[in-house]
Amino acid sequence: MAETGRRVDENLTADPGRERSLATFRELGEFGFIDKIARHGLADTSRVVCGIGDDCAVFEGKNDRVTLVTTDLMVEEVHFKIATTKAEHLGCKLLSVNLSDIAAMGGEPREAVVSLAVPGDIQVAFIEGIYSGLHTRAKEFDVNVVGGDTTASPGPLVMNLTLTGEMEKRQVCYRSGASPGDLLYVSGTLGDSLAGLKISRGEFSTCPEEDRRFLQGRHHDPTPRVALGQALAATGGVSAMMDLSDGLSSDLGHICGCSGVSAAVRSASIPVSDELVGLCEGDRKDAALMGLSGGEDYELLFTVAPEIRETVEALGDADGLPKVTWIGQIEEGSGEMFLESETGERSTPRPGRSHHFS
Amino acid sequence: MAETGRRVDENLTADPGRERSLATFRELGEFGFIDKIARHGLADTSRVVCGIGDDCAVFEGKNDRVTLVTTDLMVEEVHFKIATTKAEHLGCKLLSVNLSDIAAMGGEPREAVVSLAVPGDIQVAFIEGIYSGLHTRAKEFDVNVVGGDTTASPGPLVMNLTLTGEMEKRQVCYRSGASPGDLLYVSGTLGDSLAGLKISRGEFSTCPEEDRRFLQGRHHDPTPRVALGQALAATGGVSAMMDLSDGLSSDLGHICGCSGVSAAVRSASIPVSDELVGLCEGDRKDAALMGLSGGEDYELLFTVAPEIRETVEALGDADGLPKVTWIGQIEEGSGEMFLESETGERSTPRPGRSHHFS
Structure with missing residues (x-):
């Protein structure tokens, strides 16, 4: 993983989040980490059909339908480089990766909220380009972008999108149903x-x-x-x-x-x-x-x-x-x-x- | 805004997102920016009761109810400092600021998804502390944390939470209804x-x-x-x-x-x-x-x-x-x-x- 923009002061041990002696996120890795956090229980299991571990979370909707929810994060220097990416493509892709999660359950996409942490030196036209790409894709797939949160970032451009979807409960395609012979x-x-x-x-x-x-x-x-x-x-x-x-x-x-x-x-x-x-x-x-x-x-x-x-x-x-x-x-x-x-x-x-x- | 971790090379003009001659995000400010992006239309207005501009987005739910959605981003060095914040408090607060948006409409909180961009040198125990605080608060308010996304960050710790809620459509409290004499x-x-x-x-x-x-x-x-x-x-x-x-x-x-x-x-x-x-x-x-x-x-x-x-x-x-x-x-x-x-x-x-x- 690139360490761009990270200033690690090896002498700074007073910072409780940065002790060097214990396991770091880098050592554990993303999947080890997801295993750790997935162990937390749900507050009310009656509403949840499927929690962490599939492409979307699935919970009870109206009639015999379910609501799907997925969220994806894209971080500059991890998922993309500004110098080699068109703003419109970034916005498109932010929605597309979430649409792909809804597709993977067999669902119909519905509403999106988008959060951006924006470095102060990025030009507004670039961020507008991201939104323009996002809204073009949203119209193609009948998705409403209904809100979001925008804040400053002292480091990379960070974008998060959460997308809901809907479908018949009996048709949901999980990862867990494959049988020998399929x-x-x-x-x-x-x-x-x-x-x-x-x-x-x-x-x-x-x-x-x-x-x-x-x-x-x-x-x-x-x-x-x-x-x-x-x-x-x-x-x-x-x-x-x-x-x-x-x-x-x-x-x-x-x-x-x-x-x-x-x-x-x-x-x-x-x-x-x-x-x-x-x-x-x-x-x-x-x-x-x-x-x-x-x-x-x-x-x-x-x-x-x-x-x-x-x-x-x-x-x-x-x-x-x-x-x-x-x-x-x-x-x-x-x-x-x-x-x-x-x-x-x-x-x-x-x-x-x-x-x-x- | 703090510029921690940002390396701005004034000579680097080949980077399309970083041209210095046009308006930057810092110059426009967050509210000017939200005005700009709120102008994009919705794909299907029939589902949406209220889009950008209130504490939550509101869209049609089952029977006479509506679904609420809100999302909030918290960025290290902008919203918190790791050295002076307990991990459990961070997790609590990430959910609380979203719960507060649901409260501001008069709604009942429902499901949450959480995204984290994690610097490689943060200890796992600290991130576990964030989740522990998050789940404690989730149980208090009957919220299910149903999924999320975790990725590496080359800069600050960035956390995003999206929370849904539900309520009677006729009871929703918007920002727009105040009348003289109230x-x-x-x-x-x-x-x-x-x-x-x-x-x-x-x-x-x-x-x-x-x-x-x-x-x-x-x-x-x-x-x-x-x-x-x-x-x-x-x-x-x-x-x-x-x-x-x-x-x-x-x-x-x-x-x-x-x-x-x-x-x-x-x-x-x-x-x-x-x-x-x-x-x-x-x-x-x-x-x-x-x-x-x-x-x-x-x-x-x-x-x-x-x-x-x-x-x-x-x-x-x-x-x-x-x-x-x-x-x-x-x-x-x-x-x-x-x-x-x-x-x-x-x-x-x-x-x-x-x-x-x-």
């Missing part, structure tokens, strides 16, 4: 966002302009799969679903862990774009490796019973919805994930990690 | 939080230990007036209500501006605690001045029709609810606020400002 699918193509980030960082300088634009667009302005999520939920046959933010090799572990199963992914089936294959000089295997470990694709990863295979694949070919690809299957096990080569050999992939600027 | 009330005592902050900064070193504890407690651990807000809304006679976060002299301007009226406050009626008067060496006028300009009291400021004066004052004497004090009246006008001395002379108070660490 088929594993993914939408769209994987690895494009990682490639786009690398291009923005100055790698792949010989990449053709058109491919470069496509791949960078996939990184800076991902399309949340809201309509596909709703269509999948409406089939009633999706046993588990989540969105891909940290990368397939990391995120699939959550479905396996929550469902108490294992999964095998055929590496040759990982869907990759022609642009990514081009970037990998025609090497489809290299492209698939980027697809396996790259984060921030915001595609949907889901499991279905074999009986509805045709229904699901027809959906993915319908107008305006991204293609869905069968990439593997769910097996008995306890959270393991295997990669299967074309000759049937199995290996355990290294978990991908978020490719934020950290 | 009486102006405030709950509790004012100025204690500012005094507590000054004590924490090393001022008033001769203040007796017991008074010091009370005043610092009012700053670090304010009590949101949720039950009072609900009781007031239930009378059906509150014409306008808000919570006091920036101080009476600033916040009253919002009620006047939103309602299209003016207000006169009798300075001798501003309620102050014995502890604050003691701190001001017995000078009640000095204490009232701190009450007028000091922020972060999180008391309720509201206007009522004269007919329900007795009902409202009886409420404020009921078990467990803070006292309410009649401090002035609403008049015809266009947003002015006057201070009335005991001899009837009128002056215009300087607007208070948030006494954050900025």
